[in-house]
Amino acid sequence: MAIDNLAARGFEAGAAAYEMARPGYPDAALALLVEEFGLGDGMVVCDLAAGTGKLTRRLVETGADVVAVEPVEGMRTQLAAVLPGVEAVDGTAEAIPRPDASIDVLTVAHAFHWFDAPVALREIARVLRPGGGLALLWNERDESSAWVAEMSRIIKWHERTVSRYQHVNWATVVEDSGHFDGLQERTVAWDQMMTSEVLGERVRSISYIAVMPLPERERLVAEVISLVSRLPEPFPMPYTCRVQWCRAL
Ligand SMILES: C[S@@+](CC[C@H](N)C(=O)[O-])C[C@H]1O[C@@H](n2cnc3c(N)ncnc32)[C@H](O)[C@@H]1O
Structure with a gap:
């Protein structure tokens, strides 16, 4: 099954920028998965929509046997360069290339x-x-920081369809499927240390910006970078990592 057209084009075009600039996942989020699901030796974990492997590499650290599933070739290529020992397979969430149970x-x-x-x-x-664990993780830029809020305004983040996930009640979506118990949630505040160069790549890695004509894209990059011109490098980019988890019935 084909994936969303913007995802296919945006993540192919922005794969290298994604690997350079997108955040990883904080220790506390991993500790939560270890505590809830007993992640570690002997566990088989599938990182679905693994991208360049930002979470995959943290899952590997637990000692679990990890398979990454990712439909965009450019993202899989980045993942394979960082994690040569991890099986990375082409596949989508709607047709996961793994056997039952x-x-x-x-x-x-x-x-x-x-x-x-x-x-x-x-x-x-x-x-x-049966009883296996599902975890959804989200890294959201913390707009209580003035420059981060201004970045969202410049890139018109809240006007784009892709930002709507921040307002979806995922607990209801998961529970309505009838396949899982109640979704639990915890948030972790953390900082990604940044330079203005990495911030530029961070902007270029956003799917709808990655596919813009070059002059338009670079105008947004320059405007966002101007927000941090007075900050000593490296400077923190604040994130909230939202971890949601449940178990298969
Ligand atoms: C924002 S990236 C997240 C990548 C990685 N999990 C991370 O945390 O950095 C979203 C990923 O979802 C993938 N994706 C989009 N639609 C998908 C689908 N229907 N099935 C599986 N993966 C999909 C994209 O190719 C992209 O790599």
Whole structure:
């Protein structure tokens, strides 16, 4: 099944920028997954929509046996360069290339909004063993910081369809599927240390900006970089990492 056209084009074009500039996942988020699901040796984990492997590399650190599923070739190429020992397979959330009941824990980091949710949840339930864990993670820029809020205004973030996931009640979506118990949630505040060069790549890695004509894209990059011109480098870019988890019935 084909993925959303903007995701396909945007993540192919922005794959290198994505790897350079997008945030990873904080220790506290990983500790939560270890505590809730017992992640570690002997566990089979699927990182679905793995991208360049920002979460995958943290899952590998737990000692679990990790498979990454990612439909965009450019993103898989970046992942393979960082994690040559990890199996990275072409596949989508709507047709996960794994056998029934073969996965202990499935993670979706900052990607569930791209899925056809009812179809994906049915597929995730199929590949998870009964009682297996599902975790959704989201890294949201913390707009209580003035320059971060201004960045969102410049790139018209809140006017774009892709930002709507921030207002979706994912607990209801997951529960309505009938395949999982109640979604629990915890948030972790953390900082990604940045330079203005990395911030430029951060802007270029956003799907709808990655596909803009060059002059328009670079005008946005320059405007965003001007926001941090007085900050000593490296400077923090604040994020809230939202971790949501549940178990297959
Ligand atoms: C914002 S990136 C997140 C990547 C990575 N999980 C991370 O946390 O950095 C979203 C990813 O979802 C993938 N994606 C989009 N639609 C998908 C689908 N229907 N099935 C699986 N992956 C999809 C994109 O190719 C992209 O790599």
